Amino acid sequence: MPETQSVYSSDLAGVVVGETAISDVQGEAGVLSYRDIDINDLVDVPFLHVAWLVLFGEWPTESEKRALKSFICQHAALTDNEKLLLGQVNRELHPMLMLQGLVPLLEMPTEDTLGRGVDAEQGLFIAAKISSLIAGHHRLGQNKSILDPIPGKLRHENFLTMFHGRAPTREQVRMLDAAQILQMEHSFNAGTFAGRVCASTLAPIQSSISASIGTLFGKLHGGADQAALEMAIAIGSPEKADEYVRNSLANKVKIMGMGHREYRAVDPRAKILKPMAVELCRDDESKNLLATLVAVEEACQREFGAKGKEIWANVEFYKGAVFHSLGIPTHYFTAMFAQARVYGYIAHFLEFRPQNKLIRPRALYTGTPPEAGKTAA
Ligand SMILES: CC(=O)SCCNC(=O)CCNC(=O)[C@H](O)C(C)(C)COP(=O)(O)OP(=O)(O)OC[C@H]1O[C@@H](n2cnc3c(N)ncnc32)[C@H](O)[C@@H]1OP(=O)(O)O
Numbered sequence: 129m130p131e132t133q134s135v136y137s138s139d140l141a142g143v144v145v146g147e148t149a150i151s152d153v154q155g156e157a158g159v160l161s162y163r164d165i166d167i168n169d170l171v172d173v174p175f176l177h178v179a180w181l182v183l184f185g186e187w188p189t190e191s192e193k194r195a196l197k198s199f200i201c202q203h204a205a206l207t208d209n210e211k212l213l214l215g216q217v218n219r220e221l222h223p224m225l226m227l228q229g230l231v232p233l234l235e236m237p238t239e240d241t242l243g244r245g246v247d248a249e250q251g252l253f254i255a256a257k258i259s260s261l262i263a264g265h266h267r268l269g270q271n272k273s274i275l276d277p278i279p280g281k282l283r284h285e286n287f288l289t290m291f292h293g294r295a296p297t298r299e300q301v302r303m304l305d306a307a308q309i310l311q312m313e314h315s316f317n318a319g320t321f322a323g324r325v326c327a328s329t330l331a332p333i334q335s336s337i338s339a340s341i342g343t344l345f346g347k348l349h350g351g352a353d354q355a356a357l358e359m360a361i362a363i364g365s366p367e368k369a370d371e372y373v374r375n376s377l378a379n380k381v382k383i384m385g386m387g388h389r390e391y392r393a394v395d396p397r398a399k400i401l402k403p404m405a406v407e408l409c410r411d412d413e414s415k416n417l418l419a420t421l422v423a424v425e426e427a428c429q430r431e432f433g434a435k436g437k438e439i440w441a442n443v444e445f446y447k448g449a450v451f452h453s454l455g456i457p458t459h460y461f462t463a464m465f466a467q468a469r470v471y472g473y474i475a476h477f478l479e480f481r482p483q484n485k486l487i488r489p490r491a492l493y494t495g496t497p498p499e500a501g502k503t504a505a
């Protein structure tokens with residue numbers, strides 16, 4: 129085997145590790161596109177149409193739209209076995225751990241009813257189940273029964289109904305659609321990359337998605353949504369934001385929802401989510417939370433600016449205010465991120481599998497080589 133040249137990078141920052149045509153993150157300009165279309169032009173398109181575009185690189189035909197809608201609704205109804213499985217899960221378990229654990233236990237379909245291959249069928253099957261697992265886990269946690277989706281209703285109309293036990297308003301569905309479209313895909317983020325590593329061993333799609341969900345959970349990645357809103361709740365009011373930010377920075381505590389590995393400008397998703405949050409946060413408590421977030425963002429920019437640096441809010445910062453206004457408890461935020469991002473994970477699996485190559489980096493060993501004299505005990 130030819131010797132390969134070693135390159136050292138402990139965090140892979142700036143290292144190109146593969147190719148993709150699914151989405152493009154232009155970090156300097158602050159632009160995000162899915163399949164060559166700017167997200168600003170996708171945010172008002174029906175959610176499942178964007179999902180299809182992300183997966184297959186083309187818009188669905190009328191018959192594909194109908195097939196996808198009914199496929200997702202049909203599989204979003206949990207089977208008796210799936211309800212039993214969910215019933216065994218500790219009600220206190222974080223929804224992200226529940227999802228990571230249950231996705232590989234789902235009984236995968238083996239046919240290809242959508243005509244896009246069995247991997248796509250299985251991926252979309254998992255996507256359909258994820259929202260019902262989230263809603264079901266929440267219902268069981270409240271000692272309520274699991275609700276089934278209603279055929280003919282929109283994806284997030286069903287989700288919010290299954291979650292809350294009451295139908296959402298049209299505006300709430302529109303806002304959730306938009307927020308979920310914005311979270312659907314983001315190139316080689318940590319969760320997607322973990323899924324690609326897992327897929328590279330020829331593991332099946334459910335293993336890959338489970339690996340991605342586990343990776344999304346952490347606070348430096350998807351878990352920042354929960355952490356950012358809980359931070360705003362803990363701060364309590366906009367007047368206390370300055371002190372909180374100064375103390376945090378002095379103690380090297382990261383401000384959740386601020387900063388990004390790739391963006392050197394405002395995250396284009398935060399730019400859309402902030403006015404959405406303003407529109408949705410109408411009661412006094414929500415308004416106070418939002419005002420606190422705004423004050424934290426301003427304080428961060430002042431503190432960083434004083435050191436000649438820049439920092440911007442990322443997608444996680446204002447999203448929590450949107451989810452909060454939809455009545456979603458903070459510990460469900462990241463699972464709802466997974467519910468949207470799963471389409472990105474599937475798209476990467478489908479793109480990567482045909483040109484599969486094992487991903488296996490190299491470590492710099494910091495111990496002593498055996499020839500230096502250590503013997504077995
Ligand atoms: C969906 C998503 O995953 S979006 C990201 C969600 N994560 C968060 O919001 C968590 C908070 N943010 C962070 O921890 C970081 O900004 C990350 C992890 C997102 C990006 O990190 P990196 O690209 O590795 O940047 P890094 O952490 O090296 O930051 C560079 C400098 O800015 C500082 N910095 C960056 N973000 C923050 C922050 N949120 N709070 C305080 N300081 C920060 C770092 O301390 C570092 O300072 P230094 O040069 O004096 O050491």
Ligand SMILES: O=C([O-])CC(=O)C(=O)O
Nearest residue numbers: 313314316317318389443
């Ligand atoms: O790309 C990243 O590193 C994190 C991110 O914004 C995302 O996954 O949406």
